[in-house]
Amino acid sequence: MLKIENLHATVADKPILKGLSLAINAGEIHAIMGPNGAGKSTLSYVLGGRPGYEVTEGSATFDEQNLLDMDPHERAAAGLFLGFQYPVEIPGVSNVQFLRESLNAQRKARGQEPLSGGDFLKLAREKAGLLKMDMDMLKRPVNVGFSGGEKKRNEMVQMGILDPKVAILDETDSGLDIDALRIVGDGINAIMRRPDKAVLLITHYQRLLDYVQPDFVHVLAAGRIVKSGGPELALELEREGYAEIAA
Amino acid sequence: MSVSALPSRRDEAWRYSDIDAVTATWPLPAPESIIVPAGGDFRRAIVQDEGTIRQIELVLGKGATAALHVLNIGGAYGRIELGVTLHEGADFTLGAAQIGGGEQNLEIVTTVTHAERGATSRQTVRSVLGGTATGTYLGKVAVARDAQQTDSEQDVKAMLLDRSATANAKPELEIFADDVKCAHGCAIGELDAMALYYLQSRGLPPAEAKKILLQAFVAGVFDGAEDEEKLRALALAKLGELV
Numbered sequence: 507m508l509k510i511e512n513l514h515a516t517v518a519d520k521p522i523l524k525g526l527s528l529a530i531n532a533g534e535i536h537a538i539m540g541p542n543g544a545g546k547s548t549l550s551y552v553l554g555g556r557p558g559y560e561v562t563e564g565s566a567t568f569d570e571q572n573l574l575d576m577d578p579h580e581r582a583a584a585g586l587f588l589g590f591q592y593p594v595e596i597p598g599v600s601n602v603q604f605l606r607e608s609l610n611a612q613r614k615a616r617g618q619e620p621l622s623g624g625d626f627l628k629l630a631r632e633k634a635g636l637l638k639m640d641m642d643m644l645k646r647p648v649n650v651g652f653s654g655g656e657k658k659r660n661e662m663v664q665m666g667i668l669d670p671k672v673a674i675l676d677e678t679d680s681g682l683d684i685d686a687l688r689i690v691g692d693g694i695n696a697i698m699r700r701p702d703k704a705v706l707l708i709t710h711y712q713r714l715l716d717y718v719q720p721d722f723v724h725v726l727a728a729g730r731i732v733k734s735g736g737p738e739l740a741l742e743l744e745r746e747g748y749a750e751i752a753a
Numbered sequence: 754m755s756v757s758a759l760p761s762r763r764d765e766a767w768r769y770s771d772i773d774a775v776t777a778t779w780p781l782p783a784p785e786s787i788i789v790p791a792g793g794d795f796r797r798a799i800v801q802d803e804g805t806i807r808q809i810e811l812v813l814g815k816g817a818t819a820a821l822h823v824l825n826i827g828g829a830y831g832r833i834e835l836g837v838t839l840h841e842g843a844d845f846t847l848g849a850a851q852i853g854g855g856e857q858n859l860e861i862v863t864t865v866t867h868a869e870r871g872a873t874s875r876q877t878v879r880s881v882l883g884g885t886a887t888g889t890y891l892g893k894v895a896v897a898r899d900a901q902q903t904d905s906e907q908d909v910k911a912m913l914l915d916r917s918a919t920a921n922a923k924p925e926l927e928i929f930a931d932d933v934k935c936a937h938g939c940a941i942g943e944l945d946a947m948a949l950y951y952l953q954s955r956g957l958p959p960a961e962a963k964k965i966l967l968q969a970f971v972a973g974v975f976d977g978a979e980d981e982e983k984l985r986a987l988a989l990a991k992l993g994e995l996v
Contacts, residue, residue: 554954577953579953582953583956588954590951594947596948599966599968599969607957611957
């Protein structure tokens with residue numbers, strides 16, 4: 507579904523990713539862990555097409571299409587979702603308006619009919635309920651005045667509404683208290699754990715993986731995957747630290 | 754405000770103007786005069802969409818209120834000039850947006866005189882400028898010696914869509930009373946790159962993402978306007994042409 511080969515990328519001319527390869531098949535959940543500065547967020551932004559993140563070598567394909575040739579909105583329409591580590595506040599733009607226009611822009615790109623206002627609200631209410639988020643918050647400006655945990659839950663509501671094929675979730679667990687962590691974990695499972703979908707979880711900690719059991723765990727260090735394994739690798743990392751494992 | 758001699762760029766109030774366009778329309782007709790009697794309420798929406806110079810002199814009697822909402826979008830050169838005099842306890846609100854692209858030159862020039870005590874004035878101006886357009890706000894607030902407890906505010910922001918566009922903003926205070934509150938804020942910037950990327954990452958094409966951010970930027974200036982919906986729709990259509 508998502509195939510990354512020998513990916514090299516620079517940010518402001520500084521090499522960050524140095525030959526990263528990873529293949530994610532439908533129905534799989536992968537976790538990437540790694541020390542600060544390893545390139546985890548860079549990987550998510552490169553896959554999401556953020557300007558300024560330049561690929562210098564290698565490839566990334568998504569459903570056989572060259573992902574790196576696509577603009578960010580085209581990647582979204584193709585079914586890629588990026589959960590931001592720091593969701594952006596957008597004063598003056600309501601969540602509902604923004605999400606409806608986004609979803610309908612995606613549907614248009616896929617040749618589908620736009621969703622009516624009523625149908626959209628029904629969908630939004632269902633997904634907000636899944637994440638135990640008050641519908642009133644969805645009517646407020648995007649992330650403005652939201653706590654760290656509310657922003658992350660809002661990301662998951664967006665993911666639910668947009669219904670992607672592949673979700674790349676960049677430290678979705680950071681800033682969450684224990685209850686919110688469970689709600690977000692349950693949300694990820696409910697939305698994405700399907701045979702035709704896949705998830706790439708980027709995290710520092712084992713705790714999210716207690717709720718969202720990964721099929722594969724990878725260690726990213728100095729811009730490359732240095733070790734891969736099953737769920738037991740995350741526990742090992744938690745116990746021994748990156749220094750031991752990545753060495 | 755009424756100028757009898759043809760202005761030049763040496764005149765502060767015409768410094769950024771398209772003097773050729775001004776010359777072509779000179780002499781201007783007498784300014785429109787509006788007098789709101791004591792206790793009265795006046796509201797008007799003004800859409801400048803054909804490249805004209807509009808001059809309005811507004812006098813608010815004791816305790817009167819007035820709200821002007823302005824959308825300055827049309828023509829090669831469009832200027833809206835307001836002279837407002839506030840008597841005791843009067844309240845004046847201006848909500849204005851000017852949106853220009855190409856080589857447009859758009860101006861909003863205001864002089865608000867707090868002549869007597871206890872009057873309030875609020876001016877909110879938003880400019881969106883692309884291409885090599887120029888947008889100017891010159892806003893003078895004059896507080897007379899006896900106009901104690903004046904409360905005035907100027908909130909001016911401009912968004913440049915291209916590095917070749919120009920925004921001029923000059924809030925100016927001339928205060929002769931000693932018990933007054935006169936706030937003014939001014940900011941000129943570009944669309945937030947991270948916000949744009951965030952919107953695009955959810956599926957909005959770049960032009961739609963820009964439009965939604967610009968819509969939010971000018972939103973609010975038309976709150977409570979006569980024809981609020983029409984002003985918003987016209988502003989949105991003009992924004993759509995720029996992105």
